[in-house]
Amino acid sequence: MKGISILGATGSIGTQTLDVVRNSNDDFKLIGVTANSSVDKMKEIIKEFNPKYIGMMDADSAIKIKEFCLENNFKVQVYSGMEGLIKISTLDEIDIVVTSVVGMIGLKPTIAAIEAKKDIALANKETLVVAGELVMRKAREEGVRILPVDSEHGAIFQALQGNEIKDLKKIILTASGGPFRGKSKDFIKNVTLEEALNHPNWSMGSKITIDSATLMNKGLEVIEAHWLFDCNYESIQVLVHPQSIIHSMVEYRDASIIAQIGSPDMRLPIQYALNYPKRKEKVAKEIDFYEITSLTFEKPDIDTFKCLRLAFDAGKKGGLMPTVLNGANEVAVSLFLNKKIKFLDIADIIEDAMTIFEEYTHNDITIDNIIELDEKVRKYVINKKG
Template identity: 70%
Template sequence: MKNISILGATGSIGTQTLDVIRKSNGEINLIGISANSSVNKIIEIIKEFKPKYVAMMDEESAKSVERFCIENSIDIVVYKGIEGLEAIASLEEIDMVVTSVVGMIGLRPTIKAIEAGKDIALANKETLVVAGELVMKKAKEMGVDILPVDSEHSAIFQALNGYNEKDVKKIILTASGGPFRGKDIDFLKKVTVEDALKHPKWNMGQKISIDSATLMNKGLEVIEAHFLFNCPYDNIQVVVHPQSIIHSMVEYNDASVIAQLGTTDMKLPIQYAINKKVRKDAVCDSLNFYELGSLTFEKPDLDTFKCLKLAYKVGKEGMLSPCILNAANEEAVALLLEKKIKFLDIAELIEEALEVFKEEKTKEVTIENVIRLDSEVRKYIRQKLN
C-alpha cells in the first residue's frame, strides 16, 4: 500500500487524484490533504477518505474544519497556513506527495517534502519554473523521484522510459492552442475574461485556463521540461496540436519519434506518476481510432502569443529570470480575472517587469531570493496598475 498526501485536494488535479484512489483497489491510502478555503469540499473528503491530517491555508477555514471534526468526534489534526502545507508534505507516514496547488506557493512545501525524503508527483509546474535548479539538485541529493503529472511531461516521461538520455535529439511538447488559436492581435484586443476561460479541450482551473489562452502555460512547461529531462532549450520544440490526442513526443538521434497518445483525461498521468511507472488497470476511457479522424499540427504564433517567446527567453537566461516571469504572470492573470486589465496587458506587464528587475536576474537561486523577488515583482505589478 502507498500512503500519500495531496496538496490542493479540492482543485482539478486534486479531485481527479481522489478518483484514482477510489479505483486503486485499496492500494493507495490518503493520509494528508490541503486546500485554501474550500471547507465544504474538504469536509466531504474527510468523510469519505478519513485522512489523519488536513491543512487549510485560510485561518478561518481551518477553524471551521476543526470545529466540524470536534462536533462529529473525528480524530484528525488540523493545520493552517503555509506551515500547514509544509507539515502535510513532510508527514512521516507518507511515501509520496501529490503537489497540485497552483502557483509559486507550491515551492516551500515541495522543498520540505524532498528534504523529508518523499517522492513527488508534480502537478505544480511553477515550482520548477521559479527554482528548478535548486529543486532538482536537492531531489538528487536526497534520492527523491520527481514524477511529472502534467499530461505533456508525463507523455515525455513515458516516451523516455527504457531509452538513454544521450540518444534524445529533441523533445516535442504539444499544445492545444487554447481558445484563441489562429486569432490575430486585433481579435485579441477585444476578448473578455469569459472568452479566455473557454478552453476547447481541457477542464482546468481559472489560472491554468488563462495561461493556456496566452500560451504561457506552454512556456512554463518548456522551462519545466528543461529541468525535468535535462534538455537544452534549443532542443525543446512546441507544436500546436488542436485535437490534444498526442500529449507529447520524443525524437531520437536516429529520427525515430516516440509519441504518447490518450484521451483528454488527467487521471492517466496521475495514476502513472503515483505508481512510479507501474501500469495499473485503466482509470480513463480508451481511444477509439475509428472515430478520431485526422490529427493536425501547426507552428505556434510567437509574435501574437508573446508569452511563449518570453518563456523561452527567460529560460535561456536562467538564474532568477524565470522567477520574475512567473511572479509577473501570476499577478497579471489575477488582475485579468478581477477584470482590472485586458488580455493583451498580461504579456506587456511581464515584459516590463523583466526590464525593471533586470539587475535581479543573475542573483543566486535560493529559497530566500525566490520568495523575496516574487513578492517584490507582485507588488510592482499591483502598484503599476494603481
C-alpha cells in the same frame, strides 16, 4: 499500500487525484490533504477518505474544519497556513506527495518534502520554473523521484522509458492552442474573461486556463521540461496540436519519434505517476482510432501569443529571470480574472517586469533570493496596474 498526501486536494488536479485513489483498489491510503478555503469540499473529502491530517491555508477555514471534525467525531489534526502545507508534505506515514497547488506557494512544501525523502508527483509547474536547479539537485542528493503529473511531461517521461537520455535529440511539447488558436491580435484584444476561460479540450482551474489561452502555460512547461529532462532550450519544440490526443513526443538521434497518445484526461498521467513503474487498470477513456478523423499540427504564433516567447527568453537567460516571469504572470492573470486589465495586457506586463528587474536576476539562486525577488515583482505589478 502507499501513503499519500495531496496538496491542493479541492482543485482540478487534486479532485482527479482523489478519483484515481478512489478507483485504486486500496493501493493508496490518503493520509493528508490541504486546500485554500474550500470548506464544503474538504468536509466531503473527510467524510469519504477520513484522512488523519488536514491543512487549510485560510485560518478561518481551518477553524471551521476543526469544528466540523469535533462535531462529527473525526479524529483529525488540522493545521493552517504554510505550516500546514509543510507538515502535510513531511509526514512519516506518507511515501509520495502530490503537489497540485497553483503558483509559488508550492515551492516551500515541495522542498520540505524532498528533504524528508518523499517522492514528488509534481503538478505544480511554478516550483521548477523558479527553482528548478535547486529542486532537481536536492532530489538527486536525497534520492527522491520527481514524477511529472502534467500530461505533457508525463508523456515525455513515458516516451523516455527504456531509452538513454544521451540519445535524446528533441522534446516536442504539444499544445492545444487554447480558445484563441488562429486568431489575430485585433480579434483577441477585446476578448472577455468568459471567452478566455472557455478551453476547448481541458477542464482546469481558472489560472491555468488563462495561462493556456495566453500560451504561458506552455512556456512554463518548456522551462519545466528543461529541468526535468536535462534538455537545453534549443532542443525543446512547441507544436500546436488542437485535438490534444498526442500529449507530447520525443525524437531520438536516429530520427525516430515516440509519442504518447491518450484521451485528454488528467487521471491518466496522475495514475501513472502514482503507480510508477507499474501500470494499473484504466481510469481514463480508451482511444478509438476509428472515431478520430484527423490529427493536425501547427507552428505556434509567438507574435500574437508572445508569452511563449517570453518564457523561452526567461529560461535561456536563466538565473532568477524565470522568477520574474512567473511572479509577473501570476499577478497579471489575477488582474485579468478580476477584470482590471485586458487579455493582451498580460504579456505586456510580463515583458515590462522582465526589463525592469533584469539587474536582479543575476543574484544567487537561493530560496530566500527567489522569494524576495518574487515579492518585489508582485508589488511592482500591483502598484502599476492594480
